[in-house]
Amino acid sequence: MAVELTPVEPTPVAHDVSRASTHPDVIVIGAGFAGLSAAVRLTKRGARVLVLEARSRLGGRATAFPDRDTGELVDNGQHILMGCYTETFGFLRDIGAENNVRLEPQLAVTMIDRAGRKTRLACPTLPAPLHLVAGVLEWDALSWRDRWSMLGMATPLKNARRELEGSPLKAASMDETVENWLIRNGQTPRLRELLWDPLALAALNQMPNQAAAPLFARVLAEMFSDDPRAAAIALPTKPLHLMYAEPAREFIERHGGTVRTGATAKIGLNAGRDAVAGVKVGGETWTAGHVISSVPWFALAELFDEEPPALHGVIDRARRTGSSPIVTVNLWFDRRVLDEPFVGLPGRAMQWAFDKRLVVGETASHLSLVSSGAAEILAETNEALIRRAHEELLDALPPVRDAKLVRATVVREPRATFSITPGQPARPPTRTELPGFLLAGDWIDTGLPATIESAVRSGHRAAECCIE
Ligand SMILES: Cc1cc2nc3c(=O)[nH]c(=O)nc-3n(C[C@H](O)[C@H](O)[C@H](O)COP(=O)(O)OP(=O)(O)OC[C@H]3O[C@@H](n4cnc5c(N)ncnc54)[C@H](O)[C@@H]3O)c2cc1C
Structure with a gap:
């Protein structure tokens, strides 16, 4: 059954805020790109949305946290967007955050090959x-x-x-x-x-x-x-959660929705295990016409105390889906070392180096070196990874030898994306066999790999299914 909605007015209207937290139309579980884009789309259409996020901060696999020593907000890994991320740009426009990314006029990249040729x-x-x-x-x-x-x-x-x-x-x-x-x-x-x-x-x-x-x-x-x-490549100009997640929260709450962090959701079933009875966080329970799960493939099974028979196939495939890691090494120098926002380092373990000046400001001398598809180096110690990243950088850019490395950190994301090797289980569609229960997340069958754009498209799709 579709939710009955009144589209939000162009100017903020005074909603009864308490109703979203007590009687939501739709509950969205997870506050990454997928969950937040679903919640914003629904909010725009006048639905009262309750978003439940397990972690204390928003953003999921695209977030930032304060560096222990410098206090600088550090991304969990550099994210780039592409000009073809049309729904992502639409989402950013909806929440007034389109200026938090800088889109280049066309594809242009500087590459330094293994022989050091730039x-x-x-x-x-x-x-x-x-x-x-x-x-x-x-x-x-x-x-x-x-x-x-x-x-x-x-x-x-x-x-x-x-x-x-x-x-x-x-x-x-x-x-x-x-x-x-x-x-x-x-x-x-x-x-x-x-x-x-x-x-x-x-x-x-x-x-x-x-x-x-x-x-x-x-x-x-x-x-x-x-x-x-x-x-063309687009780079965030703010730490990731400030780039989109906090503006999305602000949009949802301004229009009468509720976003709760530190709220690990569990879905309760009815006695026949063929319908959602409610969504629980600790001792609280909510019911709603629709529940959208935007949790990753590896967290789907844990949403349920008891597996609903209608989702057996989906949960089984999600469990069997592999993951692929990303390793990021952050290096702080005593001076600026790159004269452009990023360079490609093909043929090396750390394939890209990003200068964080665009995000942190002109005085920064912080580089993020990224290793995608990093299964082979994931188990190395932090010291070994830092040494590797520094040596590869010096090899590619000898003038960096003049700069002193003052601090380094490592961020490992072992389950950064779902695996796309041939033979992986099929990805599920948005609608499920469990009435009123919808799936979003980059791993849903959008036809795209695990990207921000896949997450946002899946979120918009799930929202549209509630509205249709
Ligand atoms: C280091 C790194 C670099 C990347 N680089 C790029 C890039 O350059 N470009 C690009 O397009 N993509 C990139 N990606 C992929 C991109 O980050 C993801 O595709 C996207 O963020 C996925 O969003 P999502 O909302 O589907 O899932 P998630 O971000 O994983 O969000 C799911 C949320 O659900 C929450 N959750 C789980 N269980 C529960 C529960 N029971 N109750 C409540 N909440 C729950 C989680 O805490 C999480 O916040 C990168 C990913 C990583 C890790």
Whole structure:
């Protein structure tokens, strides 16, 4: 049954705040990108929403915390957005946070290869995929043979675009890896190392020889659409929870909803175990027409004391879904060491280095080095990871030797994203067999890898299901 709603007015209206916390229309469990975007969409449509978040801070896998020594708000890992994150930008506009990210005019990245050679790939503002082709043809990091090999991707990219538009044609097969797909389409080792592998690692968080190709084809189809800005990179200009999560909370509460942190939710079932009886946090229980779970795949089973038979298949698949880690090493120097917001370090364990000046301010000398698909280094000690990150940075940027490393920290996210190796269990749809219970989260079947955009699309979808 759909919720009866009155859309929110353009100016804030005086809602009965207590009703959202006692008689919500919809309960959203989890306050990451998925849960908050669902709650904001519902709030915009006039629903009274109660958001329950287990942790003491908002943001889930995209959050920040104060550094113990410097007090600086440090992200749990650098996040980048792409111009093609259309629903994410819509969400940020809804909550008045669109200025908390800075979108580049087009795809442009500086790369330092394993020999220390620094070059720049800059795609001109031409329609896609011409801008990428033109950018690669101009890129002096590559031999002419490498540059021309790019043309082998023209047909697969066209097919990926068609697939996105609904054609039954498949750009890549389910059982091939990104690496196999690129080799099959004639991409040289150098072009893969400098362009495709860093792109795939950033987008999929899994090694190209492990990740399934169709999701990469989908990412490329979204990036290389008619709008040249779709492939451009956007960087947050605030610590992650301030960038979107706190503005979302403010929006929801201003319009009569409630956001509770430190609230681990459990779902109670009726006697027949075929309907939700209520959502509990400690001794409190709420009922609502709809409950949206936006918890990650690894937390779904724990939502229930008793497993509802209607969700047996979904919970079983969620349990069997693998995870892929990200390791971030934060390095503080006694002076500025990078003269641009980020550089790619292809072929190294730490594949990107970000200068946090954009977030922390001009006086900062804090770099975040990121290792995606980091399964091989996850178990290393903090000291070893810091040494590795520092040495790789010095190797790529010898002038950094003049700067003194004054502090370093490590952030491990062992379950940063769900695994997308071929053969992983199927991802679930938004609607479930349990009446009134909906799923959101980056791992829902959006067709995208585990990204902010997947989370937001899933959240919007779940909200629309409550409203329809
Ligand atoms: C280090 C790192 C770097 C990344 N980089 C990028 C990037 O550059 N670009 C990009 O697009 N994506 C990136 N991602 C992926 C992106 O962060 C995720 O896809 C996205 O944040 C997932 O959002 P979500 O809302 O689906 O899940 P989550 O953020 O995991 O939110 C789920 C929330 O549910 C809460 N919860 C769980 N159980 C309960 C319960 N019982 N009761 C109440 N609450 C509960 C959790 O505490 C959590 O806050 C990165 C991820 C990591 C970890």
